[in-house]
Amino acid sequence: MALVLDAAAQALLFREARTANTFTDEPVADEQIEAIYDLVKYGPTSSNQSPLRITLVRSPEARERLVRRMAEPNRAKTAGAPLVAILSTDNEFHEELHKLVPHFPQVKDLLYAERPTREASAVLNGALQAAYFIIGIRAAGLAAGPMSGFDAAGVQKEFLDDDHTPLMVVNIGRPGPDAWFPRAPRLDVGEVITTV
Amino acid sequence: MALVLDAAAQALLFREARTANTFTDEPVADEQIEAIYDLVKYGPTSSNQSPLRITLVRSPEARERLVRRMAEPNRAKTAGAPLVAILSTDNEFHEELHKLVPHFPQVKDLLYAERPTREASAVLNGALQAAYFIIGIRAAGLAAGPMSGFDAAGVQKEFLDDDHTPLMVVNIGRPGPDAWFPRAPRLDVGEVITTV
Numbered sequence: 001m002a003l004v005l006d007a008a009a010q011a012l013l014f015r016e017a018r019t020a021n022t023f024t025d026e027p028v029a030d031e032q033i034e035a036i037y038d039l040v041k042y043g044p045t046s047s048n049q050s051p052l053r054i055t056l057v058r059s060p061e062a063r064e065r066l067v068r069r070m071a072e073p074n075r076a077k078t079a080g081a082p083l084v085a086i087l088s089t090d091n092e093f094h095e096e097l098h099k100l101v102p103h104f105p106q107v108k109d110l111l112y113a114e115r116p117t118r119e120a121s122a123v124l125n126g127a128l129q130a131a132y133f134i135i136g137i138r139a140a141g142l143a144a145g146p147m148s149g150f151d152a153a154g155v156q157k158e159f160l161d162d163d164h165t166p167l168m169v170v171n172i173g174r175p176g177p178d179a180w181f182p183r184a185p186r187l188d189v190g191e192v193i194t195t196v
Numbered sequence: 197m198a199l200v201l202d203a204a205a206q207a208l209l210f211r212e213a214r215t216a217n218t219f220t221d222e223p224v225a226d227e228q229i230e231a232i233y234d235l236v237k238y239g240p241t242s243s244n245q246s247p248l249r250i251t252l253v254r255s256p257e258a259r260e261r262l263v264r265r266m267a268e269p270n271r272a273k274t275a276g277a278p279l280v281a282i283l284s285t286d287n288e289f290h291e292e293l294h295k296l297v298p299h300f301p302q303v304k305d306l307l308y309a310e311r312p313t314r315e316a317s318a319v320l321n322g323a324l325q326a327a328y329f330i331i332g333i334r335a336a337g338l339a340a341g342p343m344s345g346f347d348a349a350g351v352q353k354e355f356l357d358d359d360h361t362p363l364m365v366v367n368i369g370r371p372g373p374d375a376w377f378p379r380a381p382r383l384d385v386g387e388v389i390t391t392v
Contacts, residue, residue, distance in 0.1 A: 002231035004337035009205040013331075014238045034385050035198035041382040042210045044330065046344040048380045054389045062392040099381055124344065124363065127320050131327030134240065135209075141200035148242040148320065159392060167320065184244045185295055186237040189230050193250045196258040196355060 013138050018180040020143035021077050023173035028083040028142065030056075033172075036136035043132035047107050048100045051093040051122040052129035052167075055086040055159055065158050070169065071149035081145065081171035086155060087133065088164040089126035091119050119165070126167050137172055143179065145171030209334050214376040216339035217273050219369035224279040224338065226252075229368075232332035239328035243303050244296045247289040247318040248325035248363075251282040251355055261354050266365065267345035277341065277367035282351060283329065284360040285322035287315050315361065322363050333368055339375065341367030 003010065011017075033056065045051070057066050066086070067079045078084055090096070094112040101107050112118050130146070137144040147169045155166045199206065207213075229252065241247070253262050259280065266274045274280055286292075290308040297303050308314050326342070333340040343365045351362045 002225075002228045003235060003335050005205055005208060005235075005335035006202075009201055010235055010335070012201060014235050014328075017238070019240045029198075030391075032198045033389065037385055037388060039199060039201075039206055039210050041388075042213070042379075043327065044215045044340075044342055048382075050383055050388075052388065056389060056391040058391050096383065096387070100383065101380060103377070103380070121344070123319060124323050127323030128327040128330075131239065131324040132210075132331075134324075135328075135331060139199050139201035139206070144240075146240055148317070181299070183238075184297060184299070186244075187246055187292065187296065189233055191292070192233060192237075192246075192248065193229065193252060195226075195252040195254050 012141070013135055017138045018143065018183070020145045020171065020173070020175040020179040022176035022179045023081045023143070023171065024176045026082060026174045028172050032140050032142070036133065036140050039139060040129070040132035040136035043129060045125040045128055046121060047097070047111060049093050049097065049112070049121065049125055050100055050129065051089045051126045052133070053088050053090050053164060054133070055088065057084045057086060066155070066169070069151045069154040069158060070147070074147045074149050077145055077171055078147070078169065082173040085170045085172060086159055087126070087130045087167045087170060088160055089122035089167060090164055091115065091122050092163045093122060094118060122165070123167070130167055134170065137170070142172055143175045147171070208337075209331055213334045214339065214379070216341045216367065216369070216371040216375040218372035218375045219277045219339070219367065220372045222278060222370050224368050228336050228338070232329065232336050235335060236325070236328035236332035239325060241321040241324055242317060243293070243307060245289050245293065245308070245317065245321055246296055246325065247285045247322045248329070249284050249286050249360060250329070251284065253280045253282060262351070262365070265347045265350040265354060266343070270343045270345050273341055273367055274343070274365065278369040281366045281368060282355055283322070283326045283363045283366060284356055285318035285363060286360055287311065287318050288359045289318060290314060318361070319363070326363055330366065333366070338368055339371045343367070
């Protein structure tokens with residue numbers, strides 16, 4: 001009994017949650033995404049930099065443009081999900097730090113003056129926030145289908161700008177028929193954890 | 197009521213959970229870390245690549261070597277935590293894919309033949325798993341203190357090898373006196389989410 005989190009929450013977020021490959025037609029409302037964000041925004045990032053940005057692809061025309069940029073094995077599920085989100089990093093996140101770190105205004109110049117430093121830090125911290133967002137989708141009783149197989153330069157050109165780097169695309173909705181394959185194995189504790 | 201996750205779990209994992217800067221002396225057992233891993237190992241990664249590796253720094257001698265590699269503002273908390281973990285990526289994760297993706301043995305050569313591709317993918321996916329691990333620490337009723345301020349090359353040289361890249365260092369334990377500052381602001385929904 002080393003965990004405090006109750007068994008139902010463990011199941012909802014991790015043990016029974018699965019990456020969905022098919023979805024029902026039930027829509028995902030803006031209010032659901034906002035409730036997810038309002039939960040997971042509290043997850044920690046370096047210096048509270050919070051570089052994740054979320055682009056909800058709602059119009060049929062935008063969806064079609066996105067599907068064309070996905071790797072072939074991801075196209076049908078991206079076309080079929082009720083909602084698809086592009087997760088990206090804001091590489092100019094330092095311009096928001098006056099709001100995020102008002103108690104330490106020096107941090108912008110001290111740590112994040114250089115763009116290459118910001119880009120590397122934004123990938124790490126944007127990925128942390130992407131994981132919190134995936135957990136949040138599950139906390140809303142929905143299934144997430146995160147995908148890294150897409151034309152990143154094309155997605156950036158079509159949907160973002162030079163200051164935003166795509167991290168992943170996430171299908172969101174209720175799982176449909178045959179939504180997943182059998183659970184794949186995970187590494188054992190002894191293969192992952194060492195002690196010094 | 198857009199969320200299914202109950203309020204107590206929301207508080208434990210996100211709303212009331214905080215990055216701790218001080219800790220009590222209560223030890224953190226290997227069994228707790230193993231229970232955390234056995235929960236969060238189910239979090240999704242690209243092709244189930246699961247590149248995260250965890251080094252538990254338990255001996256006083258190793259702790260001292262690590263503290264010297266931390267940025268000055270992180271030294272006291274790293275010295276004072278009951279347990280400290282170095283989270284890293286295995287850039288040769290493709291050698292484990294026969295266990296992780298037994299249903300698709302081609303994935304190793306199809307996607308991950310080149311080291312630079314593996315390194316970039318391991319940072320993204322290792323960071324996802326680092327976030328799951330932080331959530332798992334909280335699910336065990338413990339506080340996490342993730343830090344990216346350290347000499348990465350030095351930590352790699354002291355504790356890892358050429359195939360493992362450090363992502364972050366995490367203090368783990370029960371929060372001590374004055375464990376945190378007031379909660380810093382987060383960006384509003386409208387600053388993070390756009391719709392196309």
